[in-house]
Amino acid sequence: ILNVEQSPQSLHVQEGDSTNFTCSFPSSNFYALHWYRWETAKSPEALFVMTLNGDEKKKGRISATLNTKEGYSYLYIKGSQPEDSATYLCAFIVSGGSNYKLTFGKGTLLTVNP
């Protein structure tokens, strides 16, 4: 059984604050890690796909890093805005299996107060 853990479970920040959250996954048999942003009643939106140890990706004010040796990824949001309020999901793909099967964490619910 693969466990993908995300912390914190929820987070409240003020507009303008920078924040980060963590995704932990099994370090053995790593293949890829996805980050998604999911707003209520909308489709989960793909943010990043990361495959290499030390990968760092950026999209606007959002960035992510990956450490496959120790089994974690950080997602950073710089200068949070109310529209960043959403659930942020990470999903892990294991090597040696079906390379499309995503194993998700429970997500981090971010609320940005104006």
Place this chain on the structure above:
Amino acid sequence: SAVISQKPSRDICQRGTSLTIQCQVDSQVTMMFWYRQQPGQSLTLIATANQGSEATYESGFVIDKFPISRPNLTFSTLTVSNMSPEDSSIYLCSVSPSGSFYEQFFGPGTRLTVL
């Protein structure tokens, strides 16, 4: 990317009934999947919908409970059969247009409540 729509967006159903959820994609895609998220839990893969053949189910999910159809490369249905309150979940369709793990796009989900 792919644009995915699901019907219905939400429903409230009685115990013992069945509900069929539709997933429509705006282009032909190689792979289609069905996920569910029970309250407080992770998104979990139910099955891969195979075009022209039986779906491939993940451990813990069976065809009698979750029959799936995929008549072509743009459409799939998931039926939740003989529902109980434990089936109350968000059900999402996802697609991988090229079959690559880099690309997996999700529909907006169907929020199901079973009374």
